[in-house]
Amino acid sequence: MKISQFIIATEQDDNPNTYLLYNTHTTAFVAMEKEKYNKIFIEKNFKEDCVQQLHKMGFLVDDDFDELAALEELRIKGMSDPVQNVTLLTTTECNARCYYCFENGIKQYPMTKKVADATIQYIKKNYPEPQFAINWFGGEPLMNFEIMKYITEELKKAGYDLIAHITTNGSLLTEEMLEYFQKEYSDLSFQITIDEIGEKYGKIKRYVDIDAKDAYKRVINNVCMLLDHHVTTNVRLNFAASKIERAKEIYIQLKKEFEGHDNSSLYIYFAPLTLDSDNEIISDFHGDMEHPFLQAVKTQFSEGFPLYKPRYDGDMGLIGAFGLMPNAFSCGMTTKNRISIDADGTLYKCHRLSGKKEFACGTVFDGISEDNSIYRIFRNTTIEDEECKKCNLLPICQGGCKSQRILYGNKQKCHRIRQIQKELVNLYYKEISKKM
Missing domain, CATH: 3.20.20.70 (Aldolase class I)
Structure with missing residues (x-):
């Protein structure tokens, strides 16, 4: 058994003895005592009584389970x-x-x-x-x-x-x-x-x-x-x-x-x-x-x-x-049939690229060229960025905006919640607590 990479873990704002855990793939959420969190997720003691439940929720996964491959299957289907x-x-x-x-x-x-x-x-x-x-x-x-x-x-x-x-x-x-x-x-x-x-x-x-x-x-x-x-x-x-x-x-x-x-x-x-x-x-x-x-x-x-x-x-x-x-x-726009048609009939895989002919992938007169390098970037289901492969937010962003990478390189690649993910989990917890 191993710990899922897709976890946002943070202390509860109002109670530092409680840890909040959110799984960005399964959407499972749990609040647990900090002591228990440390035993399971820091010391990796998987004999605690709640381990099987955490496994069902996706916080713990089998040793041979490939989370990145499972996520890619989801992308291929989508x-x-x-x-x-x-x-x-x-x-x-x-x-x-x-x-x-x-x-x-x-x-x-x-x-x-x-x-x-x-x-x-x-x-x-x-x-x-x-x-x-x-x-x-x-x-x-x-x-x-x-x-x-x-x-x-x-x-x-x-x-x-x-x-x-x-x-x-x-x-x-x-x-x-x-x-x-x-x-x-x-x-x-x-x-x-x-x-x-x-x-x-x-x-x-x-x-x-x-x-x-x-x-x-x-x-x-x-x-x-x-x-x-x-x-x-x-x-x-x-x-x-x-x-x-x-x-x-x-x-x-x-x-x-x-x-x-x-x-x-x-x-x-x-x-x-x-x-x-x-x-x-x-x-x-x-x-x-x-x-x-x-x-x-x-x-x-x-x-x-x-x-x-x-x-x-x-x-x-x-x-x-x-x-x-x-x-x-x-x-x-990464799906096969989504396309942006410019006013002159040029086809682009995103409206953000419109008017920039070097990023075109066909015309309404001749159709799409599926061998086009830009078209292939949008249709590629594999995450190739090593930093993305290790990121806990990957199920949310799925590699990020293709056009951002094309136009700006890696400078603008990360999701806008990257720096505030723990704060957002705390806000979410406060809202669901109101219903308890």
Whole structure:
């Protein structure tokens, strides 16, 4: 018998004589006396009366059990899922000029009818099931609303039942657009980023067609319109680690903006910016203040929004609320059929790579090249990073974001809860203790 590598173990905040153990693979959780913890997990005395129960929970495993191989089997199964879903860029043009946008510097162009027709044919050829999901993206996708309508109508003629998620800055949304989307899609959701309040928001977005003093109110009104129509709306608050105090103020103010509307359709969440400057990497923070992402988690939870929207009820939902839920793969884009279609018809395995032709893996005209090196990186089920193989968080991150590694190397590879995992286990314990 041996100790599982997938354990987060920490002293209980309010009682140092109690140890909390969470298994990141099985989601098993246990609180035990520190003395017993030391005997079993430090001295490796496996004769204690609770050893068999700990074995059933996954904290102890058989000597010949290969935990990494079991995890790879899970990835192989998860990544073979024939997902009916594409990300579709209607344009790389945008009416905003956000300083942090990962598309800064790429060529701007709208999708043409020729590319749209080829995209429709590509979808019909590669996605045979009737239910199909489109993640509309850009640029600002609503700048090419006519192409959105054209593709939607042609796919519906072909027999598809469409689900749509629209990532937009929200400034161009109209009642007519919303009416169209609700009529044409069996399920509809939005993601809208709001990083500041009032005129400061306008100065960050730098819209080319909206005055800075008017931009914030327009977007807030459009979010309220979505909520009033009971449309699932995710409001994303990007933040730099060093600016967490201001980000928390913005978060609380945003929640107040939407009072009186359908908050059951609303989800507001923090998103750490991918920045290379000193002490801005969220998984490698060093400083005197409480970890910025831990502050973000606490703020979200106290305001009624878990870290991840609950996929389950009860205790399993709380596991997700604190970012401790294991996953079958690192990202949905690692599954075979998930693809991002650029506005010029180029295929990428992730929208983060769009516009960077060196990372392309095909076109809607010629299809995917499965021998392509980038495609193979995304489809590789084996964890090759030696540090990852030894990490207790591997069941949660499954090797991390492929695009992050491609674009930034190992500097940005680690999961954002890496430095705060013990604190999150304590928060989880406090919440489930309230139910006891």
